[in-house]
Amino acid sequence: xxxxxxxxxxxxxxxxxxxxxxxxxxxxxxxxxxxxxxxxxxxxxxxxxxxxxxxxxxxxxxxxxxxxxxxxxxxxxxxxxxxxxxxxxxxxxxxxxxxxxxxxxxxxxxxxxxxxxxxxxxxxxxxxxxxxxxxxxxxxxxxxxxxxxxxxxxxxxxxxxxxxxxxxxxxxxxxxxxxxxxxxxxxxxxxxxxxxxxxxxxxxxxxxxxxxxxxxxxxxxxxxxxxxxxxxxxxxxxxxxxxxxxxxxxxxxxxxxxxxxxxxxxxxxxxxxxxxxxxxxxxxxxxxxxxxxxxxxxxxxxxxxxxxxxxxxxxxxxxxxxxxxxxxxxxxxxxxxxxxxxxxxxxxxxxxxxxxxxxxxxxxxxxxxxxxxxxxxxxxxxxxxxxxxxxxxxxxxx
Ligand SMILES: [Zn+2]
Numbered sequence: 001x002x003x004x005x006x007x008x009x010x011x012x013x014x015x016x017x018x019x020x021x022x023x024x025x026x027x028x029x030x031x032x033x034x035x036x037x038x039x040x041x042x043x044x045x046x047x048x049x050x051x052x053x054x055x056x057x058x059x060x061x062x063x064x065x066x067x068x069x070x071x072x073x074x075x076x077x078x079x080x081x082x083x084x085x086x087x088x089x090x091x092x093x094x095x096x097x098x099x100x101x102x103x104x105x106x107x108x109x110x111x112x113x114x115x116x117x118x119x120x121x122x123x124x125x126x127x128x129x130x131x132x133x134x135x136x137x138x139x140x141x142x143x144x145x146x147x148x149x150x151x152x153x154x155x156x157x158x159x160x161x162x163x164x165x166x167x168x169x170x171x172x173x174x175x176x177x178x179x180x181x182x183x184x185x186x187x188x189x190x191x192x193x194x195x196x197x198x199x200x201x202x203x204x205x206x207x208x209x210x211x212x213x214x215x216x217x218x219x220x221x222x223x224x225x226x227x228x229x230x231x232x233x234x235x236x237x238x239x240x241x242x243x244x245x246x247x248x249x250x251x252x253x254x255x256x257x258x259x260x261x262x263x264x265x266x267x268x269x270x271x272x273x274x275x276x277x278x279x280x281x282x283x284x285x286x287x288x289x290x291x292x293x294x295x296x297x298x299x300x301x302x303x304x305x306x307x308x309x310x311x312x313x314x315x316x317x318x319x320x321x322x323x324x325x326x327x328x329x330x331x332x333x334x335x336x337x338x339x340x341x342x343x344x345x346x347x348x349x350x351x352x353x354x355x356x357x358x359x360x361x362x363x364x365x366x367x368x369x370x371x372x373x374x375x376x377x378x379x380x381x382x383x384x385x386x387x388x389x390x391x392x393x394x395x396x397x398x
Contacts, residue, residue, distance in 0.1 A: 007391070007394065010056075011055065012055045012056070012058070013370065015061075015065045017376060017377075018066065023340050032368075037395070042363055062376070065372055066373060068360075068392065070113040070311070070346055071106065071325040072354060074106070074115070078098070080320050082277055082279035084316070087318075096127075099119070104136070106323050107138050110390045110398070111323060113142070113354065113360065114141055115142045115223070116142070117147065117312075118146065121145070124141055128141030128143055137397060146160035146175065148168065149202070153195075154186045155193055166210070182354070184224075185203070185223070185224050187203055187231040189202060189227070194283065197228075202231065208237075209239075212239045222239075222240045222241050222242075224243055225245060229249065229253055233253050236257060243265065245266065245267050245270070265312035266299045268335070269313045273318050274319065275289065277318050277319030299335045310346075310349050311329055311346035313328045325346050370391040
């Protein structure tokens with residue numbers, strides 16, 4: 001990352017348009033007033049408070065001001081090599097190094113908040129603490145700790161292998177003790193793990209119910225990896241807060257989403273990376289193909305029924321390097337999500353799911369995490385992939 005000069009405080013940012021992360025239409029001739037790391041004003045430049053004309057200002061012609069992006073599904077310990085099991089380093093020291101490098105990549109892409117959904121131990125928790133302390137560059141991290149997965153289930157090498165109703169409660173508590181702020185449960189088979197098919201449910205209803213009950217009781221949200229209809233329905237019945245992947249959605253699943261208010265994190269980049277990656281093993285491609293074929297149709301049906309989408313990349317999985325959430329937004333829009341809702345999915349909606357309500361939006365009082373995208377985002381989502389500047393807590397970091 002290039003060296004960035006000290007950021008003036010207070011500071012005014014101006015651009016021809018602003019998206020606030022709530023899904024509201026763009027504000028034209030916009031300005032942000034940033035003071036002590038917080039947003040003091042966001043809106044039309046004409047409405048800046050008195051005295052703002054004496055504040056140092058940065059102009060970004062042609063750009064869009066928007067909240068720093070949020071990626072609600074990453075694996076910081078993995079770096080996008082062709083085979084995830086081989087890509088996750090075997091020692092904790094190497095995993096920490098990978099996570100530190102990947103955190104910086106996220107920030108360089110304008111991502112200021114991520115949810116890490118599976119590492120072997122406390123790696124992502126520790127990266128998040130170091131970012132908060134200001135010792136390393138990276139996004140804020142809401143981490144799940146190890147994913148809760150059954151014997152014979154998906155990603156045991158990023159997980160805590162757990163079987164049985166009472167053991168589910170113990171697994172939640174063990175992750176809480178590691179510093180987890182959410183829980184990841186593997187509710188179906190997965191593309192990247194041989195054995196149980198991605199379309200088959202993993203845990204019993206009773207196991208999922210116990211896990212979600214315990215997590216919510218302790219103030220932790222739950223993300224369920226679920227690909228097939230049966231596992232998606234079981235996870236939603238248990239009350240999970242988000243479904244990750246959800247490639248096969250039937251009417252029953254969509255009804256359950258609407259009834260529970262759960263969000264859908266489709267992770268289009270995950271099967272995409274597997275299918276386009278030249279070195280990804282054939283058995284992984286074979287398992288990914290049916291999920292990729294079903295995905296756009298399921299996603300379109302869900303969002304047109306009103307299921308809230310959040311942007312998650314599953315970064316770290318094959319040929320899916322960190323920093324790709326802007327591409328995920330483009331995939332969601334291509335699959336039928338309204339452009340403003342696609343931006344909301346990678347900002348306000350995702351931050352709300354992560355329980356971080358003072359980020360992901362540009363409004364008075366929120367943390368000044370700002371992406372200045374080099375173009376008109378509402379007209380061209382590709383502009384999200386061209387960061388002109390990135391601010392975190394009011395400080396320019398890119
Ligand atoms: Zn994942």
